[in-house]
Amino acid sequence: MSLILHGFPVSPYVRAARIALIEKGVDHQFNEIGFDDLATDDYAKLNPFRKMPVLQQGAFVLYETPAILGYVDEAFEGVSLQPTDAKTRAQMQKWIGIAVHYLYPVGVIQLFLQRIMTPIMGSEPNESIIAESAAIASQHLDVLERELATPFLLGDALSLADILAGVMVYYINMTQEGVALVQARPKTADWLAGLSQRPSFEQTLAGLLVGKAQG
Numbered sequence: 001m002s003l004i005l006h007g008f009p010v011s012p013y014v015r016a017a018r019i020a021l022i023e024k025g026v027d028h029q030f031n032e033i034g035f036d037d038l039a040t041d042d043y044a045k046l047n048p049f050r051k052m053p054v055l056q057q058g059a060f061v062l063y064e065t066p067a068i069l070g071y072v073d074e075a076f077e078g079v080s081l082q083p084t085d086a087k088t089r090a091q092m093q094k095w096i097g098i099a100v101h102y103l104y105p106v107g108v109i110q111l112f113l114q115r116i117m118t119p120i121m122g123s124e125p126n127e128s129i130i131a132e133s134a135a136i137a138s139q140h141l142d143v144l145e146r147e148l149a150t151p152f153l154l155g156d157a158l159s160l161a162d163i164l165a166g167v168m169v170y171y172i173n174m175t176q177e178g179v180a181l182v183q184a185r186p187k188t189a190d191w192l193a194g195l196s197q198r199p200s201f202e203q204t205l206a207g208l209l210v211g212k213a214q215g
């Protein structure tokens, strides 16, 4: 049964799902859609909340990125992207929650959107949103620096937590403010450098963002 991932490549959630599919070695098709497509009746049938990504496997349609990541890991052969013991698994869920509830709304939706995407769309960034969000992102990255194991968030093995949190920090690190924050935190900088060099991260950098990193 063919597997299709629908999404716009700049979206960090879409990128995380693509990275998981690549890390897992799952054969799939990436259907690139734009934000206008989210408003169509057809898209509402795939995701009534009109967000991306959506994973489609025949009649099986799945939205919500953490659910997609878990399904990709559990439904297919290949290296496991989730720990098995209860405590480490709970830590993985914790980092997925941190990515969704803290890193994304501040570091991506405010800092990255204003500093990187707003100029790409031809507008002036809002410097006060940038200053405020960079200050809060700094606190988020302090937690990461304090709790990060090496070489991955949970220790020896790449997990779904690295993929989702890693994509968010990758985008924060594209901004000039974010580069300074990451470079001031050596464990975070090493972790992100390691992830960024993986083929899955390299292959999923959206064309629109190539050459836009400010570091």
Ligand SMILES: N[C@@H](CCC(=O)N[C@@H](CS)C(=O)NCC(=O)O)C(=O)O
Binding pocket: 011, 012, 013, 014, 038, 050, 051, 052, 053, 063, 064, 065, 066
């Ligand atoms: N809870 C959703 C969030 C996904 C999400 O916010 N995607 C953004 C792109 S990064 C989106 O679809 N935005 C479209 C919109 O808000 O209109 C998930 O886990 O997949």
